[in-house]
Amino acid sequence: MTEVLSAPLVVEFPFTRSLGPVQSAFLTGLRERTVLGVRTGDDRVLVPPVEYDPVTSAELRELVEVGATGTVTTWAWNPDPGRNQPLSTPFAWVLVRLDGADTAMLHALDAAGPDAVSTGMRVRIRWAAERIGAITDIACFEPDDGTGQRDRAATAHTGEFTDPVTGIVAPARLDYVYSPGRAQTRYLAALADRKMIGERCPSCRKVYIPPRGACPTCGVATEEQVEVGPGGTITTFCIVNIKARGLDIEVPYVYAHIALDGADLALHGRIGGLPYDQVRMGMRVEPVWSEDGGFPDHYRPTGEPDADYDTYKEMV
Amino acid sequence: MRDVAIVAFAQSKHARSTAEVSEVELLMPVLHEALDQVELKASDIGFTCSGSSDYLAGRAFSFTMALDGVGAWPPISESHVEMDGAWALYEAWVKILTGEADTALVYSYGKSSPGDVREVLTRQLDPYYVAPLWPDPVALAALQARALIDAGHTSEPELAGVAARSRAAARDNPYAQLTSVRDGGEYVVQPLRRQDCPPVGDGAAAIVLAAGDTARRLCARPAWIRGLDHRIEAHSLGVRDLTDSPSTRLAAERAGLFDAPVDTAELHAPFTSQEVVLRRALRLGDEVTVNPSGGPLAANPMMAAGLIRLGEAAARIHRGDSDRAVAHATSGPCLQQNLVAVLEGDVK
Numbered sequence A: 001m002t003e004v005l006s007a008p009l010v011v012e013f014p015f016t017r018s019l020g021p022v023q024s025a026f027l028t029g030l031r032e033r034t035v036l037g038v039r040t041g042d043d044r045v046l047v048p049p050v051e052y053d054p055v056t057s058a059e060l061r062e063l064v065e066v067g068a069t070g071t072v073t074t075w076a077w078n079p080d081p082g083r084n085q086p087l088s089t090p091f092a093w094v095l096v097r098l099d100g101a102d103t104a105m106l107h108a109l110d111a112a113g114p115d116a117v118s119t120g121m122r123v124r125i126r127w128a129a130e131r132i133g134a135i136t137d138i139a140c141f142e143p144d145d146g147t148g149q150r151d152r153a154a155t156a157h158t159g160e161f162t163d164p165v166t167g168i169v170a171p172a173r174l175d176y177v178y179s180p181g182r183a184q185t186r187y188l189a190a191l192a193d194r195k196m197i198g199e200r201c202p203s204c205r206k207v208y209i210p211p212r213g214a215c216p217t218c219g220v221a222t223e224e225q226v227e228v229g230p231g232g233t234i235t236t237f238c239i240v241n242i243k244a245r246g247l248d249i250e251v252p253y254v255y256a257h258i259a260l261d262g263a264d265l266a267l268h269g270r271i272g273g274l275p276y277d278q279v280r281m282g283m284r285v286e287p288v289w290s291e292d293g294g295f296p297d298h299y300r301p302t303g304e305p306d307a308d309y310d311t312y313k314e315m316v
Numbered sequence B: 001m002r003d004v005a006i007v008a009f010a011q012s013k014h015a016r017s018t019a020e021v022s023e024v025e026l027l028m029p030v031l032h033e034a035l036d037q038v039e040l041k042a043s044d045i046g047f048t049c050s051g052s053s054d055y056l057a058g059r060a061f062s063f064t065m066a067l068d069g070v071g072a073w074p075p076i077s078e079s080h081v082e083m084d085g086a087w088a089l090y091e092a093w094v095k096i097l098t099g100e101a102d103t104a105l106v107y108s109y110g111k112s113s114p115g116d117v118r119e120v121l122t123r124q125l126d127p128y129y130v131a132p133l134w135p136d137p138v139a140l141a142a143l144q145a146r147a148l149i150d151a152g153h154t155s156e157p158e159l160a161g162v163a164a165r166s167r168a169a170a171r172d173n174p175y176a177q178l179t180s181v182r183d184g185g186e187y188v189v190q191p192l193r194r195q196d197c198p199p200v201g202d203g204a205a206a207i208v209l210a211a212g213d214t215a216r217r218l219c220a221r222p223a224w225i226r227g228l229d230h231r232i233e234a235h236s237l238g239v240r241d242l243t244d245s246p247s248t249r250l251a252a253e254r255a256g257l258f259d260a261p262v263d264t265a266e267l268h269a270p271f272t273s274q275e276v277v278l279r280r281a282l283r284l285g286d287e288v289t290v291n292p293s294g295g296p297l298a299a300n301p302m303m304a305a306g307l308i309r310l311g312e313a314a315a316r317i318h319r320g321d322s323d324r325a326v327a328h329a330t331s332g333p334c335l336q337q338n339l340v341a342v343l344e345g346d347v348k
């Protein structure tokens, strides 16, 4: 059979998130080289701070400042940093309990090698040169040579800064290789030869196009391939009045469901070759192939008499 | 309360990549096999529930395509969780307990092969403080492993023993993806070596649940669900004691695990170090057979590996190899969410 197709698929999204009062103070503080925590009802200091106590779920608002030095509570050596991770050279992932805090925060530790890292070691924040109010304002941690302030107690802080950060934009990109599977590969391969191939359900005998390998009614595999069309009937349609970005089609145009001859499921396509206000249900159409092949660019009227409603009403 | 049992279980042969099939093509044979075991048709099923994740496929609402494999016309009673299928089973169990259905089909699937699953899973983390650093699941599990070693609960050689035992057990499991370890595999993230980590792969699983007499009619020895509970830890890793799993212990308590001994445990511990945490939380002694299937160290299809733990434990009861078993499923970093089920066969 045809080799299964695959193609790169990139998903990119810049998530814009608003911050509550506690997260806003913490991230603005990082911009100003100040680390804030939040004090709980039982006098524990959580860093990074959260708005609700993870144990009692009581609301937390009492901000405190803690040190920029701390102690490693656990670590893991990462010999092969990923493209988005804080350092491009091998580094240690660490949980660090900052001086004055009772909980630990996750970050990266820049160290010479795994032998230079240990639980209990003293570390300090290395600030990013440019800071915007994000967790990455901490470029990483680095071993503390002892000149940093030690065992600093948490001190009260208003959490107020000029020009506070109220939101973050978190960009993300994930790369995939998409494979459509056997049935859709067969369909796409046939399109390259300007053929429309559906698949028949062995149980209910209906022909599905585009085929996805399963009959959605019977839940069984579809294997038998059936050439359908090229002629078809418009079962229903709509008039598109808004131009899609990056799509070079003049509005208004008609988008329709088309029941290809021999198929039991309508597929959709654009209707061209006549004014938009002359398209009607029952109109007979045929595909106009894109110049480099591979897919029908649109469908145009064949000039045949309209199909009788009873012949396509099951597919409306 | 009604008695509810697992009466059928099927899974795919898990593989590093199944690019030749779409999700529905991967899933459909598994669904048919589970239904055939109890001679039911899809139209006989009272409730259908599935688990999967769009982030694995990189497409929105990807589960709707897989629905074609169930035969969703005429309309069926159906639901979906964006989680491991073990949580879909929980929803189906509740549906049967409340009398809304007598039978349920639960299935889940995951294809990790299209993307980089270590990168994909960073997107489930705290988006403000953690996700921007892109720590992958191996890194987070390694922090947990180091904490366990520092606390004296395990050692690197002991972890290697867990890996060797799991992969050796998987030689009797025709569905397993990985059945051997290479000695002294290199560190992926120290202290975790290649052998301490689960294989990345694609797979699917399906389970049929039935109530009372229906279960007795469909299955010679139903695996009765005596208790089922799930609990969650605090969101932030730094506030947790990573050497312990209080959520697992609480779920086990509520599921009745500690009321009587079990002979079998199927644990969803993707990393060797997590088996150490779970054995302690579930108070499992050496007399309990842990992961005779090889567990997730032998095959860890995302979104299905937890459901498979319930299925493997039930299948041992069906075969008469177990009388009382515990099955566990997890989700999130460092055992963040945990589900525990206690299964029993009728006295032989």
Ligand SMILES: [Zn+2]
Pocket (backbone or CB within 6 Å): A201, A202, A203, A204, A205, A206, A215, A216, A217, A218, A219
């Ligand atoms: Zn059919």
